Amino acid sequence: xxxxxxxxxxxxxxxxxxxxxxxxxxxxxxxxxxxxxxxxxxxxxxxxxxxxxxxxxxxxxxxxxxxxxxxxxxxxxxxxxxxxxxxxxxxxxxxxxxxxxxxxxxxxxx
Numbered sequence: 001x002x003x004x005x006x007x008x009x010x011x012x013x014x015x016x017x018x019x020x021x022x023x024x025x026x027x028x029x030x031x032x033x034x035x036x037x038x039x040x041x042x043x044x045x046x047x048x049x050x051x052x053x054x055x056x057x058x059x060x061x062x063x064x065x066x067x068x069x070x071x072x073x074x075x076x077x078x079x080x081x082x083x084x085x086x087x088x089x090x091x092x093x094x095x096x097x098x099x100x101x102x103x104x105x106x107x108x109x110x
Contacts, residue, residue, distance in 0.1 A: 050075050058092055
């Protein structure tokens with residue numbers, strides 16, 4: 001009898017942005033004071049770096065919370081999960097529960 005190999009889909013990140021693109025975008029995101037200025041910045045950036053930018057910006061204290069919230073909202077939960085992997089995306093949506101509540105992943109009572 002032939003042994004059967006089970007296939008499990010990949011759960012890790014599918015795209016990691018390079019630092020030469022990510023660092024200038026993070027510096028520009030740091031200068032954003034609100035959601036509107038962050039959305040204007042996001043319109044000029046390539047879409048593939050946005051999930052990585054959201055994850056890295058959420059780990060930095062000097063990036064405004066509203067700017068990171070705008071990036072997470074702009075990406076959406078499915079795009080975050082596809083690019084960052086399930087665990088990182090859920091951790092990011094757990095830090096920003098308002099966005100996760102809109103997607104139906106967690107309950108938000110505020």
